[in-house]
Amino acid sequence: MTAIRVFPDPATLADAAARHVVDSGQAAINARSALSIALSGGSTPRELHLRLASPPLKDELDWTRVHIFFGDERCVPPDDPQSNYRMADETLLGHVPIPGQQIHRMRGELPPHEAAADYERELKEFFKGQPPRLDVILLGMGDNGHTASLFPGLTAVHEQQRWVIAEYVAEVGMWRLTLSPAVINLAREVIFLVSGAAKASMLQQVLQGPFAPDKRPAQIVRPSPREVTWLVDAAAAAKLSPPTG
Numbered sequence: 001m002t003a004i005r006v007f008p009d010p011a012t013l014a015d016a017a018a019r020h021v022v023d024s025g026q027a028a029i030n031a032r033s034a035l036s037i038a039l040s041g042g043s044t045p046r047e048l049h050l051r052l053a054s055p056p057l058k059d060e061l062d063w064t065r066v067h068i069f070f071g072d073e074r075c076v077p078p079d080d081p082q083s084n085y086r087m088a089d090e091t092l093l094g095h096v097p098i099p100g101q102q103i104h105r106m107r108g109e110l111p112p113h114e115a116a117a118d119y120e121r122e123l124k125e126f127f128k129g130q131p132p133r134l135d136v137i138l139l140g141m142g143d144n145g146h147t148a149s150l151f152p153g154l155t156a157v158h159e160q161q162r163w164v165i166a167e168y169v170a171e172v173g174m175w176r177l178t179l180s181p182a183v184i185n186l187a188r189e190v191i192f193l194v195s196g197a198a199k200a201s202m203l204q205q206v207l208q209g210p211f212a213p214d215k216r217p218a219q220i221v222r223p224s225p226r227e228v229t230w231l232v233d234a235a236a237a238a239k240l241s242p243p244t245g
Helices: 010-032 043-052 084-091 112-127 197-208
Strands: 002-007 035-039 066-070 072-074 136-139 164-169 174-179 189-194 228-233
Touching: 002 010, 010 035, 010 043, 010 136, 010 189, 010 228, 043 084, 043 189, 066 084, 072 084, 112 164, 112 174
Parallel strands: 002 228, 035 066, 035 136, 136 189, 189 228
Antiparallel strands: 072 174, 164 174
């Protein structure tokens, strides 16, 4: 199932996404005494982070019960400007009272396959032999249809055994680490954040076109029977056909 919510501009989108994350997060804490959430990189999550790190929302979530994971990472050191962890630390993690041992970063400074195996071990330790069912996974979508670091034409989009994949992405000229569809599709909630006119054509293809995850990897995200929530701005939604019936 898919829910699509359209907002007039990126700022309103970020406001709504932050409210949604806080509400879902506190509900998870109330139900299971903890929140496990995987963050995403990119410009739209940056604005989300800034809102989560500021009053009043900062004070509405019990950060001492939050465990932070990452949906993907670039194979760079944590202080590199390209690091998703660095962006999250600068915009969110360094501004909320979350214990350091509850921040589970992908170690992009390690050799790629070693880093993937290391993160899979960390997930297995956290979930204590149970399926890796994160409470919330935040995702973005590129104008080529990639999500996390599942890129068109590569093998990670079809991985159903391993939990974390390292793959060289020629399109961006670097190694990437990513949660596999096997983990993403177990999440209790998946939230896509998409903004900008440059993504309008691909968003229409992903949501309303034929199922072709090799061309449009975001389509592989189908956490049945749970719902995927798409929070998008009007520019990104401009080419979507209106609902019928």
